[in-house]
Amino acid sequence: MSELKRIGILINGGDAPGLNAVIRAIIKTARVHGVESYGFIEGFKGLVENNYMLLEGNPVASGIIQKGGAIIKSSLNTNVFNYKVVNEDGTVEYKDLSDVCVQNLKDDGIDCLFMLGGDSTQKAARDLSLKGIKVIGVPKTIDNDVACTDVTFGFNTAVSVATDALDRLHTTAETHNRIMTLEVMGRYAGWIALESAIAGGADVALLPEIPYDLDKVVETINDRKKRGKNFSVIVVSEGAYPKGGSFCIKDKREGGAGVINVQLGGAGESVAKALEEITGMTARNTTLGYMQRGGTPTATDRVLCTKYGAKAMELALEGKFNVLTVLKDGKLNSIPLEEVVGNNKEIGAVEGGTEESNMRTIKMDDDLIKTARDIGICLGD
Numbered sequence: 440m441s442e443l444k445r446i447g448i449l450i451n452g453g454d455a456p457g458l459n460a461v462i463r464a465i466i467k468t469a470r471v472h473g474v475e476s477y478g479f480i481e482g483f484k485g486l487v488e489n490n491y492m493l494l495e496g497n498p499v500a501s502g503i504i505q506k507g508g509a510i511i512k513s514s515l516n517t518n519v520f521n522y523k524v525v526n527e528d529g530t531v532e533y534k535d536l537s538d539v540c541v542q543n544l545k546d547d548g549i550d551c552l553f554m555l556g557g558d559s560t561q562k563a564a565r566d567l568s569l570k571g572i573k574v575i576g577v578p579k580t581i582d583n584d585v586a587c588t589d590v591t592f593g594f595n596t597a598v599s600v601a602t603d604a605l606d607r608l609h610t611t612a613e614t615h616n617r618i619m620t621l622e623v624m625g626r627y628a629g630w631i632a633l634e635s636a637i638a639g640g641a642d643v644a645l646l647p648e649i650p651y652d653l654d655k656v657v658e659t660i661n662d663r664k665k666r667g668k669n670f671s672v673i674v675v676s677e678g679a680y681p682k683g684g685s686f687c688i689k690d691k692r693e694g695g696a697g698v699i700n701v702q703l704g705g706a707g708e709s710v711a712k713a714l715e716e717i718t719g720m721t722a723r724n725t726t727l728g729y730m731q732r733g734g735t736p737t738a739t740d741r742v743l744c745t746k747y748g749a750k751a752m753e754l755a756l757e758g759k760f761n762v763l764t765v766l767k768d769g770k771l772n773s774i775p776l777e778e779v780v781g782n783n784k785e786i787g788a789v790e791g792g793t794e795e796s797n798m799r800t801i802k803m804d805d806d807l808i809k810t811a812r813d814i815g816i817c818l819g820d
């Protein structure tokens with residue numbers, strides 16, 4: 440029997456298919472070792488307000504491997520080191536409530552906190568570990584941009600959704616001799632765009648990692664025309680931008696320091712519009728949006744989530760804390776959170792998903808880039 444008695448699970452950031460599958464794997468592995476599992480409701484909000492539920496034996500936590508969303512919900516744009524508090528008179532203040540979280544975890548007798556999230560969540564996990572909390576991270580995000588792991592859960596499902604969209608856009612593009620752009624998520628990393636472009640047979644993939652030259656895209660469209668293909672399908676990552684240009688920003692919010700305050704959007708539309716003007720062909724954009732985050736996880740994601748959840752619990756049982764559960768070269772492993780945050784060392788400081796944070800973007804020597812080029816996918820350069 441392990442020394443662990445109670446563990447807590449917390450989710451922060453945008454949802455990703457497979458959250459429930461991870462929770463399930465943690466609960467099941469914990470049960471075998473006589474450890475009780477609890478879930479904090481709405482992520483950091485639940486931790487600050489000490490709002491949690493027992494997961495072990497709870498009917499809510501049963502039959503959930505295939506369910507989208509998360510039975511314990513998630514916090515968005517929240518940083519306990521700079522927590523947004525709305526006073527009775529409506530004024531807003533940002534307070535460091537990390538000590539409240541630490542005290543709550545102590546009072547609740549939580550021996551280890553599992554933190555499911557992307558780069559900003561793993562940064563917060565590392566920051567809490569410096570305050571004496573035993574944490575274990577699990578890399579969640581459809582964007583696949585968490586450092587030190589080959590893959591995050593939710594990514595495979597997002598790629599499948601985007602691939603399905605591309606299959607559908609292909610037939611309508613061909614029927615009407617149109618250019619179709621599909622804007623996909625991924626923030627500052629082009630993983631969803633590149634993998635779905637390959638899987639969905641796209642002609643062009645525009646990625647944040649390669650500022651694009653529209654003339655190259657036009658060349659590809661014209662080459663296709665010469666070969667009798669009077670339509671083209673283009674994947675545009677939401678973070679793609681033209682050479683010498685900048686990101687398309689849809690909205691900005693005031694969430695205070697340490698959270699993501701920029702919402703990307705509009706890259707697909709702007710590419711479609713420009714191509715219509717230059718080529719004279721009709722171009723239409725589809726923005727896939729939150730379809731990529733919701734719903735049932737693929738079988739691949741369910742298996743990955745189960746591996747991650749079980750491994751995370753195993754690490755806790757072995758007393759290996761303050762690490763991220765990762766997949767490296769096909770093998771489950773763990774990496775110290777210090778490595779995962781990279782140079783983003785200051786407690787509670789730099790928000791996740793920004794260029795300053797330690798994101799895993801696509802490197803130009805990645806096999807995927809080579810494969811895309813080999814088969815003639817234009818990457819805008």
Ligand code: F6P
Nearest residue numbers: 453580581582624625626702703
């Ligand atoms: O990080 C996941 C993600 O879905 C990104 O791909 C996207 O840019 C962002 O979240 C959207 O975030 P929000 O939920 O704030 O609209």
